[in-house]
Amino acid sequence: QVQLVESGGGLVQAGGSLRLSCVDSGSTLSRYAMAWFRQAPGQDRIFVAAISWNQINTHTDRVKGRFTISRDSAKNTVYLQMNNLKPQDTAVYYCAAARSFSLVQAGQIEFWGQGTQVTVSS
Numbered sequence: 001q002v003q004l005v006e007s008g009g010g011l012v013q014a015g016g017s018l019r020l021s022c023v024d025s026g027s028t029l030s031r032y033a034m035a036w037f038r039q040a041p042g043q044d045r046i047f048v049a050a051i052s053w054n055q056i057n058t059h060t061d062r063v064k065g066r067f068t069i070s071r072d073s074a075k076n077t078v079y080l081q082m083n084n085l086k087p088q089d090t091a092v093y094y095c096a097a098a099r100s101f102s103l104v105q106a107g108q109i110e111f112w113g114q115g116t117q118v119t120v121s122s
Contacts (some may be wrong), residue, residue: 004022005025005029005035005114006022006093007021007023008020009118014120016121020080020116022079031053032053032099033051034050034051034071034096034097036078036093036094037109047104048082049068051069051070052100053073057070079091087121089120095115096111097110
């Protein structure tokens, strides 16, 4: 059974850093593309970053140069390193999995995590 479990969220001041983790507890997603999305209060869930099974990655322009997605296949874990955080980064961050990069970018997600809250104070 696939289960994505996120951790690492919290409260941080503007300019600070956090690292989110997402563990694939079922160890079945090694060939999937993995991604992070986020949803701020009253807004739609939006794409943040994605990484393919062979380490190709992409980030939305609003986080480029500040956030970095990575994955450790041996640990079945995907990370999102977030630096220079801004108040507008405040959101619930969701881990996601899809069979390909193109499906992630089309929003056709097969599995979602439960989300982890990130709050950035000014």
